[in-house]
Amino acid sequence: MGEKKRKEISKGEFVFGKKNYKWMFIGLACIALGFILMAGGGSDDPNVFDDSIFSWRRIRLAPTLVLIGFGIQVYAILLNPKKNSKK
Template sequence: MALQQSKTTASKTQAQANNVTPGQFIFGKDNYLWLIISIAVVAFGFVLMSGTTDIYSTTKIVIAPIVVLAGFGLGFYAILKKPAAK
C-alpha cells in the first residue's frame, strides 16, 4: 500500500516539476501545424527531385535539395518551438 502511494506521489511531483498536468499534450496546435507543413515541404522537394528526364536540371540538383533541407529545418522548428501558454 505504501509503495503504491509513493509511486502516485512521485508521479504527481514529477508532473508538477515539468509543469505539465497529466493528460496534457507536450506539443500545442501550432507545433503540429508546423510539423504538417514541414512534411508537405519535404514531400514537395522529393517530388521536384523525381523523374527520369534531364537528370542534370537545375531544379533537380539545386532547388529540390534546398526545398528538402528547408522542410527539415521547419521540422526542427516545429519540435523546438515552445507551445503557447494558456
C-alpha cells in the same frame, strides 16, 4: 513512482501544441514536395542516357526545399507552444 505522479503523467496531454503540429505539417509538406520534384528523369531504354537528371529543378530546387523542410521541422520541435506572444 507514487500513485499521484502516475495520474499526473497519464492525463493525456500531448507533447506538442497545435502550433507545433501546424509547423510540423508545413515542414513535412516541404520535404515531400522536394522529394517529388527530385523524382523522375530516367530513361526507359538503359542504353540511352537522358540529360534531364541534371536539370535545375532536380539539382538545386528540390534539395533546397528538402533542407528548408528539415529546418522547419527543427523549428517546430523547438517552438514553445505555451509561450504566449500576446500579453
